[in-house]
Structure formats: C-alpha cells, structure tokens
Amino acid sequence: MNKSKLITSKRILQLNLQRYAIGFILIAMIIGMSLVSPVFRTSGNAINILLQVSSNGILAIGMLFVMVTGGIDLSIGSSIALTSVVLGKMLTDVAPGNLWIGIMAAVAVTVLFGSLNGFMISKFNMFPFVVTLATQLVIRGAAYIVGQGASVTLVSPKLRAIGTGKAFGTVPYPVIIFLVIAFIAYILLHKTRFGRYVYAIGGNRLSAISSGINVFRVQMAAYIIMGICAGIAGIITTSRISAAQPNIGIGYETDAIAACVIGGTSFSGGIGNVSGTMIGILMIGVIYNSMNLLQISSYWQTVTKGVLILVAVLLDLLMNKK
Amino acid sequence: MKRKFLSLVRVMAVVAMLVAIVGCGAKEQKTGQSETEVTKQGAVQTTQQSQSDKRIVGFLEKNEVDVYHVALNSAVTKVLKKAKSDGVIADYFVMDGQSDPVKQNNQMEELINMGCTDFICIFAEGEGAVPIVTRAAELGANLVNVDSMAANIDDYEQFVRVNPDNTAASNMQADYAMSLLDGGGYCILSGISGNMVAQQRHNGVREVLDKNDSWKLLDEQWADWDPEKSVKLMEDWLSLYGDNLKVVFCGNDTMAIAAAGVCNAAGRDDIIVIGIDAIESAINMIENGEMNATIWQDSNLQATTAAEMLIELIKGEKVDHYIEIPNTLITKENVDKWYAGQPE
Numbered sequence: 109m110n111k112s113k114l115i116t117s118k119r120i121l122q123l124n125l126q127r128y129a130i131g132f133i134l135i136a137m138i139i140g141m142s143l144v145s146p147v148f149r150t151s152g153n154a155i156n157i158l159l160q161v162s163s164n165g166i167l168a169i170g171m172l173f174v175m176v177t178g179g180i181d182l183s184i185g186s187s188i189a190l191t192s193v194v195l196g197k198m199l200t201d202v203a204p205g206n207l208w209i210g211i212m213a214a215v216a217v218t219v220l221f222g223s224l225n226g227f228m229i230s231k232f233n234m235f236p237f238v239v240t241l242a243t244q245l246v247i248r249g250a251a252y253i254v255g256q257g258a259s260v261t262l263v264s265p266k267l268r269a270i271g272t273g274k275a276f277g278t279v280p281y282p283v284i285i286f287l288v289i290a291f292i293a294y295i296l297l298h299k300t301r302f303g304r305y306v307y308a309i310g311g312n313r314l315s316a317i318s319s320g321i322n323v324f325r326v327q328m329a330a331y332i333i334m335g336i337c338a339g340i341a342g343i344i345t346t347s348r349i350s351a352a353q354p355n356i357g358i359g360y361e362t363d364a365i366a367a368c369v370i371g372g373t374s375f376s377g378g379i380g381n382v383s384g385t386m387i388g389i390l391m392i393g394v395i396y397n398s399m400n401l402l403q404i405s406s407y408w409q410t411v412t413k414g415v416l417i418l419v420a421v422l423l424d425l426l427m428n429k430k
Numbered sequence: 431m432k433r434k435f436l437s438l439v440r441v442m443a444v445v446a447m448l449v450a451i452v453g454c455g456a457k458e459q460k461t462g463q464s465e466t467e468v469t470k471q472g473a474v475q476t477t478q479q480s481q482s483d484k485r486i487v488g489f490l491e492k493n494e495v496d497v498y499h500v501a502l503n504s505a506v507t508k509v510l511k512k513a514k515s516d517g518v519i520a521d522y523f524v525m526d527g528q529s530d531p532v533k534q535n536n537q538m539e540e541l542i543n544m545g546c547t548d549f550i551c552i553f554a555e556g557e558g559a560v561p562i563v564t565r566a567a568e569l570g571a572n573l574v575n576v577d578s579m580a581a582n583i584d585d586y587e588q589f590v591r592v593n594p595d596n597t598a599a600s601n602m603q604a605d606y607a608m609s610l611l612d613g614g615g616y617c618i619l620s621g622i623s624g625n626m627v628a629q630q631r632h633n634g635v636r637e638v639l640d641k642n643d644s645w646k647l648l649d650e651q652w653a654d655w656d657p658e659k660s661v662k663l664m665e666d667w668l669s670l671y672g673d674n675l676k677v678v679f680c681g682n683d684t685m686a687i688a689a690a691g692v693c694n695a696a697g698r699d700d701i702i703v704i705g706i707d708a709i710e711s712a713i714n715m716i717e718n719g720e721m722n723a724t725i726w727q728d729s730n731l732q733a734t735t736a737a738e739m740l741i742e743l744i745k746g747e748k749v750d751h752y753i754e755i756p757n758t759l760i761t762k763e764n765v766d767k768w769y770a771g772q773p774e
Contacts, residue, residue: 152543160536257623257652259557261581272561349531351557351581354624356532400540406494406526 129423130370130384134391141398148401155280161393162282163188163341163348165386167360168367169293170337172385173330175368176297178310178377179229179236181331184338184364186247187218188357191342193255196352199262207266215339221247222335226328244361251354259353262346271347282344289337294382296333306330310377366413367392370420391416485744487513487522488541490551490562492578493529496655497709498682498729499552502577505733505773506550513741519548531558538562548572550740556581556626563589572743576736577729578627587751590743592736594727594755596627596706600634600679602725602757603704607677610702613644614676617667619660619689621681623652631681631706648675655681657688664692677702683712683724690721708760708768717765726758730773 141148167184174181191214198210221243228239273281297303305326308316317323341360346352369375370391371384392413399409487510491503503524510522523544525537531554538561541549548571553559559580566573567586575583575591583591607616618635621628632650639645648671653659660680667675678693678701680686686705693701699720705712708726715721732755739749760768 147544150543153540156536156539156543159539163532252623255624258629259555259624259626261557261560268561345532348561349535349555349558350561351531351555353531353555353558355555355622356530356558358530397540400525400537401544403523406528 130372130387130391130420134387134394137391137394137398141394141401145398145401148398151278153397153401155278155283157390157393157397158283158286159280160397161389162280162286163344164360164363164367164392165286165389166289166337166341166344167364168371168385168389169290169382170334171361171364171368172293172371172373172380172382173297173306173333174236175365175373175375176306176310176377176380177327177330178313178375179327179330180240180365180375181225181334182237182240182361183221183225183244183247184334184341185357185360186244186251187221187335187338188342188345188360189251189354190221190247190254191215191218191339192346192352192356193251193354195267195343195346196260196262197254199264199267199352200260205264207264211343214343215336218335218339218342219332220335222332222338223328225334226331229331230324230327248354255352255354257354259351259355261351263350267347268350269347271344271350282348285340285344289340290382290386297382302326302329307378310379312378363392363413366417366420369417372420375421388420484545485519485548486544486546487519487740487744488538488544488546488549489522489524490534490537490541490549490553491524491526492552492554494526497684497711498707501709501729502552502733505730506576506737508773509734509737509741510550513737518741519744527552527554529554531555534559535561538565542569546571548740548744550574550576550737551580552576553578553580555624572740574736574740574743576733581626584751590736590739590749590751590753592732592739592753592755594732594757596630597634597637599706599725599727599757600631600681601638602634602759603679603706603723604635604638606704606723606759606761607679607702608638608642608645611676613642613646615646615648615671615674616677616679617648617663617671617675618650619653619663619678619680619685620650621652621655621685623654628652628655628681635679646674653681653685655684657684660685660688661692664689665696668692668696668698675701677704680705683707683709686721686724687712687715690715694720713760713765713768716760716762719762723759723761726760726768726771727755728758728771730771731755 147153171181194217195210195214198213203209225240225243228234229236270281275281275284297306305321308319308321309323309326313323345356367388368380368385369388371380371386371388373380373385395412396409399412489506489510492499494500494503507524510519513519514522523541523546525541527534527537534554535558549566551562551573553575556579560582563573563580563582563586573589575589577593579591579593583589616639618632620632649667651663653663678689680689680703683705686703690703693699693703702722704722705724708724712721712724716724735753739753742749758767
C-alpha cells in the first residue's frame with residue numbers, strides 16, 4: 109500500500125469519527141433527557157423540537173452552501189425581518205388576499221440581497237464577513253423603512269396555515285418544508301456537478317479557477333441559495349407569529365452558523381455536509397428544549413451554545429490538522 | 431460510497447431514535463400518568479386524577495436582562511412560589527423570551543406540553559403575541575397579561591390585562607415639563623421602533639406638546655432603549671441645538687440616565703431630563719439633583735397584582751378585564767413615595 113492511499117483512508121476515518129461523534133453525542137443526549145424528563149418523552153415535545161428547529165434548520169442549510177465555498181453570511185437574521193415586513197406590506201396594502209404573490213415578492217427581495225452579497229464577494233473578491241456585516245445593517249434598515257417601523261398583525265388564515273397547519277394532523281408543515289429543502293440540498297450538494305464545484309471552490313479557490321470552474325457563477329449561486337432559504341424561513345416565522353415585525357431575527361445567523369460548525373462544516377471551506385448540519389441543528393434544538401424543560405436559566409443556555417461551538421471548532425481543528 | 435452510506439445510516443439512526451421516543455411518548459400521554467406527581471400534603475388521591483384539579487402556571491417572561499423586567503419577573507415568581515407552597519397551584523414553570531416573539535410562541539407550546547393550565551405573560555411584541563393569546567383561549571386556560579400587551583388581548587374578556595397606560599405616562603412627562611417652563615425646544619429619545627410600548631411612550635409627548643405653539647420639537651430619535659446610543663445622540667443634540675434645547679423626554683430611565691449624565695458633564699444641568707420606569711439608579715440621580723423626574727409605574731404592584739389575579743381566576747373568582755396601574759410622577763420632592771412602594 110503506498111503512502112498516499114494510507115493517508116486518504118486515515119483521513120476518511122478521521123472525518124467519519126468526527127461525524128459519528130456528533131451523532132452519538134446527540135443520541136446520548138436524547139437518551140439522557142428521556143430518562144430524566146417525562147415531558148421530553150412525549151410525542152408533543154418531539155414534534156415541538158422539530159417545529160422549533162425548522163426555520164433555523166432552513167437557514168442552516170443555506171448557510172452550509174455559503175460556508176462550504178469558504179464564505180459566511182451574517183445578514184440572514186435581517187433578511188428574516190425584511191421578508192416579514194415585505195410579506196406584511198403585500199398582504200395589507202399592495203395585493204391583499206393574494207398570499208402567493210406576497211410570498212413570491214418576499215422571497216424575491218431576499219434573493220435580490222443574496223445576489224448582491226454574492227456579486228460583491230465574487231466579483232470584487234471582498235471578504236464575505238465584511239460584505240455581509242454591512243448588508244446586515246442595510247437589510248435591517250430596509251425592514252424598518254418598508255414598514256415605517258410599525259408591526260402589523262396578519263390575519264390571513266392561509267398564511268397562518270403555513271406555520272401552524274399539520275399534515276395528517278400530526279406533522280407540522282414547516283417540518284415538511286424543512287425536510288424537503290434538506291433533501292434538495294442533499295441532492296444538489298452531494299449528487300450534482302454544481303455541488304462538487306461548491307466544494308472545489310472552498311477547498312482551493314485557485315485550483316478551482318485553473319480547472320475551469322466558473323467561480324463567479326457558483327459563488328453567486330451559493331449566496332442566492334442562502335437568500336432563498338432566508339426568504340422561506342422568514343415566511344414560516346412570520347406565519348407562526350401571525351405578524352410582520354421589523355425587529356425579529358436578531359442573532360439568527362449565530363444559530364445557523366453554530367449548527368453548521370457543530371455538524372462538521374469548516375470555516376476554511378471545502379468541508380461540510382447536509383446530514384452533519386441537520387444533526388447540528390437538532391442538537392441545538394434538543395439542548396434548548398432540554399434546558400427549558402429542566403428550568404435551567406436562559407443565561408446558561410447562552411453559555412452552553414457558545415461552549416458547544418468552541419468544542420465543535422476545536423474538534424474540527426484537531427481532526428483537520430493532520 | 432461507503433462513507434455516504436454510513437452517514438445516511440447515522441441520520442436514519444437518529445430519526446429512528448426520535449420516532450421510537452415519540453412512540454413511547456404517545457403511550458405515556460394517553461395514560462396521563464406522570465412520575466413527578468407527588469402530593470405535598472400527602473392527601474388521599476382519588477383514583478380518577480382529573481386534569482382540572484392540577485393547576486400548573488406557565489410564566490412567559492419578556493427577558494431577564496433589562497432592570498425593569500427583572501423587577502417584574504421576581505415579583506411574579508414571588509407570588510407563584512407562595513401559591514405553590516400553599517397548595518393552590520401544583521407547580522409553575524418560567525420561560526425567558528429573550529425579547530423575541532418567535533421564541534415566546536415556541537415557549538408557549540413547550541409550556542403546554544409541560545402541562546400548564548394557566549398562563550401569566552409579559553409579551554415581547556404586541557402583534558407577535560396574538561397566536562399565544564388565541565392558543566390560550568383554545569385551551570380554555572386562564573391568562574393574565576402584564577405590562578406589554580398582546581394586540582388582541584381585548585378580544586378576550588375572560589382574560590385579564592394589568593398594565594399602565596404608557597401614552598398617559600408620556601402625557602404626564604409633557605405636563606410636568608409644561609409646569610416648569612412656558613415653552614422651548616425639546617428632544618425625544620425613544621425605544622425600539624416597532625415596539626408598542628416605545629410607540630406609546632413617544633406618542634404621548636407629541637400628543638400634548640404638538641397642540642402648543644410655544645413648544646418646538648427639535649429632534650426625535652429611536653435609541654432602542656440603549657444607553658450608548660443615547661449618549662451619542664445627546665452629545666450631538668448639545669452641539670446642534672445649544673441653549674435652544676430645554677427638555678429631553680426619554681422613553682425609559684436607562685436612556686434618561688445616560689442623557690442626564692451627558693448634560694451634566696457638559697455643564698448643562700439646566701436641561702430638564704425626564705424618564706419613565708423609576709428604576710433605582712434613576713431615583714438616586716433624582717435625589718442628587720442629577721436628573722429631574724421619572725414616571726413610576728410601580729412594577730412591583732403591577733406584577734404582584736397580575737399574579738394574584740391569576741390565582742383568583744384559578745380559584746374561580748371573577749376578575750375585571752382591565753386593571754389599570756396608575757402612573758405616578760416622581761421628582762425630588764416625593765421620592766419617599768417610591769421608597770415606600772418597594773418590595774422588602
């Protein structure tokens with residue numbers, strides 16, 4: 109066996125180990141909580157967890173694409189707010205009663221900003237952190253301007269149905285939407301040429317360019333995907349609270365990034381996968397839910413999330429060092 | 431190929447785990463038993479444990495970081511703790527909303543899953559709270575809304591709201607300024623734009639002073655309840671308006687304290703600074719003459735009354751739908767009134 113083959117299979121084992129570790133930790137947490145809390149064991153609670161992680165999960169899936177290209181998007185929290193306000197404006201002023209026009213307009217706006225992010229990052233080679241830090245403020249401001257700072261209750265029953273309706277009386281629609289998006293992402297990222305290009309750009313940008321990959325287009329696509337995910341997450345969120353609010357979504361990018369990182373996505377790019385991200389998102393959901401059920405102070409929830417990210421990043425560094 | 435298969439297996443294992451738990455859990459819920467059920471007095475249990483006997487209160491907090499809300503929260507939990515030890519309620523659970531209406535909606539579902547039959551809520555956002563109130567009505571639960579109201583709370587007569595009139599509070603601020611001066615230039619520092627309380631505390635000032643030509647609005651800004659933003663705005667206003675600026679109306683004490691600090695440091699202690707909330711640091715500044723006044727909405731009274739009203743509702747008593755908490759102007763002359771109203 110030559111050396112290069114040995115390194116490759118060892119590397120694969122290391123990657124698997126890291127991924128297995130996260131999965132086993134999650135299973136251990138679920139078992140542990142099930143033993144400690146009778147409420148945790150109920151179907152209502154399990155469905156609750158899935159429902160709660162749905163919109164953040166959709167954000168995390170979008171963030172996965174962006175992070176695998178070696179980038180980051182800090183503006184998605186603000187996009188949630190903008191989506192909410194635009195949807196509200198459409199449903200109350202511009203096209204009342206027409207839910208789908210409203211939804212399309214809201215998603216179109218986030219796609220527009222996603223393209224803006226992608227354009228500045230790809231065309232001018234600007235740092236994603238800087239660009240999206242700036243657009244985070246622009247988008248938040250836009251959300252306030254569009255709604256003139258006001259919050260609006262949205263009474264449309266069709267809109268409410270998206271966030272609160274259930275298929276077969278048990279599975280909430282947001283969960284189904286999340287699983288569908290995750291499945292599409294899985295196909296896109298792991299089964300198509302586009303997906304391979306995404307990894308290539310994140311792994312080694314110059315090599316990717318030399319191989320003839322249209323880096324500009326692929327990066328734009330990653331940020332547009334993020335925009336679409338932010339739009340959908342924003343619509344689900346708006347539906348669940350039945351209100352268009354300009355000051356929601358604050359800090360949501362942190363949860364999305366945390367989910368990706370916990371699931372094994374690397375900040376340097378080129379590493380990450382859909383199943384890992386889903387486990388990361390579930391883990392965050394289970395932790396929040398567990399701490400609420402155990403009545404542990406929310407101050408500790410914040411600390412725990414931070415510690416989790418640190419541990420995940422450390423694991424990532426240790427595993428990827430060789 | 432193998433790697434992808436293994437990762438798929440891993441995800442399937444987690445999903446299978448969840449399904450298994452759901453399956454076990456579904457059975458648990460049907461029997462209605464719970465291991466944590468222990469009677470405090472050791473009374474004889476009837477074999478049919480009806481759900482309506484066991485009252486569990488769910489408390490939705492707005493946040494645990496703001497001085498004003500920390501005071502509200504502890505007053506509520508004090509009453510709930512006593513009700514629990516007296517055996518009036520079986521238990522109570524507390525959730526921190528972190529000022530996020532989405533989180534509060536999620537937490538409502540969690541509280542319901544945890545068996546809560548009655549709710550006391552401080553809402554992060556008026557509009558975003560609408561589904562929570564509707565949900566409580568669907569369950570036939572009791573709900574008391576403290577301080578920040580849900581937009582639809584008045585649609586449900588069976589629910590109770592205990593809150594001060596924030597528009598009246600800022601009316602009071604304007605009236606106080608008018609009692610001191612005949613007119614002049616003024617600025618308004620407001621909270622988070624889009625927040626109902628912030629809007630009301632802003633509108634009340636304009637409501638009174640717009641009618642009076644001798645009062646001139648120099649500027650109004652949304653400082654997001656943030657002292658740092660307030661400092662920056664105050665410094666700018668001092669350089670922009672100089673002696674023309676006579677009064678600064680602040681949507682809360684946190685911003686008022688910051689603004690007053692800036693004015694005093696610049697030697698402008700002639701500027702009248704008025705806040706709302708009557709938090710302790712503001713009271714101290716008023717005593718020292720560093721700030722002029724604040725509006726006291728007696729959070730202790732408010733929260734205690736709200737929690738007590740919920741207990742009354744649980745006992746089956748009839749309670750008024752709206753219990754208004756009075757606004758009291760606190761200046762150097764009557765600080766002892768504030769001290770008298772503080773919890774031990």
